[in-house]
Amino acid sequence: MGVEVSRLSNGLTVATETLPQVESVALGVWVKSGARNEREDEHGMAHLLEHMAFKGTNKRSAWKIASEIEDVGGEINAATSVETTSFYARVLRDDVPLAIDILSDILTDSRFDEHELEREQHVILQEIGAAHDTPDDIVFDRFTETAFRHQTIGRSILGTPETVKSFTSKQLHDFMERQYGAERMVVVAAGAIKHDEFVREVERNLGSFRTKAESALPQYAHYVGGDYRENRDLMDAQIVLGFEGRAYHVRDFYASQVLSMILGGGMSSRLFQEVREKRGLCYSVYAFHWGFSDTGIFGIHAATGQSDIAELVPVIVSELQKAGDAILQEELNRARAQYRAGLVMSAESSASRASQIARQLLLFGRPIGMDELVERLSNLTVERLTDLSGRLFSTKPTVTAVGPVGTLAPYEAIRDALPTSGITARRLAV
Template sequence: MPGLQTVALSVVAGRGARFEDAARSGWSHLLEHMVFKGAGGRSARDIVEAIEGQGGQINAATGYERTSFQVRALEGGLDLGMAVVADLVLRPTMDAADLVREKQVVGQEIAEAADAPDDLVFEMAQQAAFADHPLGRSILGVEASIGTAQPDTLEAWRAALYAPEALVVSAAGAVDEDELLALAERDFGGALAGPATPAPPPVSFQGGVRAQAKTLEQANLVFLLPAVGLTDPDYFALRLFAEILGGGMASRLFQEARERRGLAYAVDAYADTYADGGVLGVFAGCAAKDAAELARVAAGEIEGLAASVEGAELARAKAQLKGSMFMAREQPASRAEQAAGQALLFGRTLSAAEVAERIEAVEPADLARLGERLLGGKVSAGAALGPRAALKAVEAFHRGLFG
């Protein structure tokens, strides 16, 4: 990226919490914590001081299908960044005393998420949608499952999760391609293949309701419908459907639920996608007395959008989607992550022109077809968290769509 004086490095494993069984729930996230406790002869403090001493930053994130290690550095910082991340991924220390402490830290993270309603309601909705499937379990896991991890078993999980055949090294910004290739060969070229890792079970949206009474000022609501995945031909139709439905202040949900009816301060729609499936979701925070009515409004707007779309709102959604994707491409860290994800899914990167072409190719008939796919199974899921008066909102959403 010409003109930049910084570089972003992402080393991304195409595996995450979706590869766990129930006994190892949360191990991928725990492992991500543990590798920072010491690796390649560096202590936890050495790791961060080495990166920060050169003006950089280091971080990591665990998802259902990916685990990502990221370094932001000044120009010239790729050498050190690559060496440190390679140590984290391939040569962590796995000290037993560190593991005991880190289990406590993760336990506090689990408790913190449970105390945050706008986090907890999404976890509840995920459980309602996918039940005992790995996607129905929290990425953080539960204390019982992370408590069973030992240094040797966690090391075996690392060898499977971060196996070299699952890794992509990606960099953007002030980076020279020849240098990147040489450093990748130096630091990852000797990595040994991991153990055979079974493919995760296919996406299975089962549908259901999770409702929990809690003393809160507002009801927190999430409604979900089964949707398509990242590799599906209707992927961009899904993204545009979510944008028109609740992607911004001009969206149908914002205008109807907030501006016209005053039912909610916060209401939006989104698409969560995995390789082979996904969900269309609606989130809202509202007064408990308005929860059922808001659910019916959300159902009605989905049904209406599935039936017809105006040319102007489709054009606006296309502009918004291209804007968000292209703005992300102007940030080195986002571009590095985006390229790694594309390489893992498609075996190549997609140009901005190709992405724009796919977005522009979506027609009203594509949204209608997607609407049929969203509603055809007559199944939904959702969660309601807050005062008791709001707890029937998920059922109201389902009835609004399917009777």
């Protein structure tokens, strides 16, 4: 049947996909407002708001929210990302009205009780402390901060102890009123669902939700790049090397996704085979590409011991140089198969499908069918990927490292060893 989409009179988009093989429904509300929508004095507020979502409304206590959904065997949760916040549940088909009612109650009538707020602030302070004590977490926080220096898109989603402790109940209410408007929200369900019935339930609960958010959209992101190193007395070192990536909307987005799989998307990838299998220079290495609405970032993460750092980075840089010279057809075929398999497997999960549909609606204003995605993959060529590699890895690099990183090559040496348009790269000495 595919994805069905309706729009309520207040601008709220409602979408469903019926999956005949399941008896449950994954549903939620996705808001186009995340960490990058915060003002300078609101760093961490979107995440705190997510935590406070289940701490009580004017008609339900925190206990009541949890017990009502679990009395019917359901699950409920929320999540914050750089650009979105989501509130979602999974229930059996007969309990969809209850789930919609609870999610709507949270969005329209949360109390943000001061005592609950104080407790949750303490919980987030513990979360911040735990992240700081986890090198493979902190290295990625420093990575985005360095890549997008002094911009909200690069800040940690968690916030800082100082900002999180300063927030009040009124600020949370004000933030939600400014950021949450029906035109920036989608309600999606996937599974054992009937579209018309779902739309009626959403209309009944959220049909009068305010139409527009008052706040302006975040400023356009600007990739900066640079170097960050934090020497710590640890057993291993966490290293991330990154470059300016591609936004969701641009032509090279899917090519960048596939390139990341060829370089470091599995055990057959170039980096895994060369760095880990042949040379044993690290215990973990992979490539990734993160797309945002107006920018992106491509990166390689490696975790290794102190004695292998000096050799590891030159080998990674060498593999990036080779990618700019040639991509093999068999590599492209393998990466396409991996990507397509991932799409098919995610389509078998109602929660994954609901999230994917919501993301597409927020980014593109429409759901993108499997056939269209597969066609985009089919149009990729080795020549296009080779050309993309040369352009991608000639942007200013971002280097972040945490651990015993004293033997890591200087930033300038890493930068000069990378291919630059019109300039022959220098060999990075081991």
